[in-house]
Amino acid sequence: MKPVATNSCNSQDKELVEIDDKNVVPLDILENKEEATIVIINAGQNALTRLCHLGLTPGVTVKKITGAPFQGPIEIRVRDTLLAIGRGLARKVLVIRKREEHASNT
Numbered sequence: 001m002k003p004v005a006t007n008s009c010n011s012q013d014k015e016l017v018e019i020d021d022k023n024v025v026p027l028d029i030l031e032n033k034e035e036a037t038i039v040i041i042n043a044g045q046n047a048l049t050r051l052c053h054l055g056l057t058p059g060v061t062v063k064k065i066t067g068a069p070f071q072g073p074i075e076i077r078v079r080d081t082l083l084a085i086g087r088g089l090a091r092k093v094l095v096i097r098k099r100e101e102h103a104s105n106t
Contacts, residue, residue: 025097028074028090030064036095037061043092055079056093 030036038060041051055078056062065075065082073084 023096024094026091027062027064027076027093027095028067028087030095030097032064032066035061035063035098037098038093038095040094041092042094043089047089047092051089051093054083054085055081061098062093062095 024039025036027036027038038056038058040058041048041056043051051057060078063077065077067074067087071087073086074090075082075084076090077083
């Protein structure tokens, strides 16, 4: 585990959290139809505000629906809403994949 500085949607303060590198990945690299839980938003104040207004906050489940070709935007479902966000913005959202459920079923 390594400490990472992250922002909170409710304040401008940064806090240090420890993450396990194997389980935490950027939102844009999820497979299509894969679900994950947001753990960290590693962004500046403007990007953080934008993501929070879209409903992407730590603890929320997000599902990647599709990714446009040639590094285009990705389509996600968050809080029963479909959104399209650019890959650059999606890279700032770190998530934990929900693979444990799949592993226990096999």
